[in-house]
Amino acid sequence: EDQVTQSPEALRLQEGESSSLNCSYTVSGLRGLFWYRQDPGKGPEFLFTLYSAGEEKEKERLKATLTKKESFLHITAPKPEDSATYLCAVQASYNNNDMRFGAGTRLTVKP
Amino acid sequence: KAGVTQTPRYLIKTRGQQVTLSCSPISGHRSVSWYQQTPGQGLQFLFEYFSETQRNKGNFPGRFSGRQFSNSRSEMNVSTLELGDSALYLCASSLAPGGNYGYTFGSGTRLTVV
Numbered sequence: 001e002d003q004v005t006q007s008p009e010a011l012r013l014q015e016g017e018s019s020s021l022n023c024s025y026t027v028s029g030l031r032g033l034f035w036y037r038q039d040p041g042k043g044p045e046f047l048f049t050l051y052s053a054g055e056e057k058e059k060e061r062l063k064a065t066l067t068k069k070e071s072f073l074h075i076t077a078p079k080p081e082d083s084a085t086y087l088c089a090v091q092a093s094y095n096n097n098d099m100r101f102g103a104g105t106r107l108t109v110k111p
Numbered sequence: 112k113a114g115v116t117q118t119p120r121y122l123i124k125t126r127g128q129q130v131t132l133s134c135s136p137i138s139g140h141r142s143v144s145w146y147q148q149t150p151g152q153g154l155q156f157l158f159e160y161f162s163e164t165q166r167n168k169g170n171f172p173g174r175f176s177g178r179q180f181s182n183s184r185s186e187m188n189v190s191t192l193e194l195g196d197s198a199l200y201l202c203a204s205s206l207a208p209g210g211n212y213g214y215t216f217g218s219g220t221r222l223t224v225v
Contacts, residue, residue: 032211043115043201043216044154087154091209098167099144099210101154 002027004090006102013078013109021073021105023088031093032082033071035064038104047073047086078109113138115204115217123223126195129190132220136183143185144210145177148219156157157200160185161208189222197224 005024013019025033032051036044049058050066057064062084063074074084085104092098120220124130136143145157156169160179177187183204189196199221203214 034210036214036216042218043203044214046213046215049211049213089154091211098144098156098169099214100156101146103153 002090002092002098002100002104004088004100006086006088006105009103010106011108013075013107015079015109015111016077017027018076018078019072020054020075021086021107022111023071023073023102024069025088025090026069027090027092029093031091033066034089034091034099035062035071035073036087036089038087044087075107076082078107080111083107083109115202115215117200117202117217118222119220120218121221121223123225124192125225126192126194128192128193129188130221130222131186131188131206132200132202134185134187134202134204134217136185136202137215140204140206140215141183142205142208142210143179143183144205145185145187145195146203147171149197150203154201166208176186180181194225195225197222204211 003026007022014081038044048064053068085106087104089099089101118133142161144159146154148154158168159166163179174190179185199219202217206218
């Protein structure tokens with residue numbers, strides 16, 4: 001069965017303190033791995049899609065990388081406004097319509 | 112450009128009742144997917160509609176159903192509500208089926224069953 005595990009569950013950082021979030025997955029044939037950001041009371045907001053091992057995508061202070069077993073979301077010099085829950089999701093090539101989400105990492109950045 | 116609109120934002124229902132939630136996707140998006148989000152289970156896929164046809168359904172009982180209209184607006188219905196149905200119901204729209212290029216989510220409908 002496809003599985004997505006995110007770690008840590010929660011992460012508290014000081015402003016400017018860089019770190020990484022992890023998303024480990026097991027899926028039979030990865031079609032795509034997705035990162036979303038979710039603020040309290042809102043729906044997830046799409047950040048990145050990664051399709052193959054070795055691929056990297058960047059957006060402002062965020063950089064997502066992908067290997068055959070996991071993805072990392074690196075946050076460089078975070079600011080308080082980066083505080084949110086970050087969700088990882090995988091889509092299997094055999095089941096185009098079922099995007100399986102991880103439980104998320106709740107990030108808090110203190111000024 | 113208007114985002115994904117879900118109505119109502121909040122609902123309180125009694126066990127045994129039924130409820131209908133509505134979703135208007137981004138203009139031009141023909142694919143609408145529904146997810147249930149709870150603290151314990153996270154985001155779980157309910158179903159996806161594309162051009163008025165249900166393309167896939169998650170592992171939920173038959174009490175959960177949906178439909179899509181010709182203007183791509185979608186509704187989901189939950190009959191015979193149970194306490195465990197309390198959750199945030201999220202609608203996501205995308206250009207292509209399956210959200211391959213990323214979903215745009217609405218803010219959700221918070222359903223509380225008492």
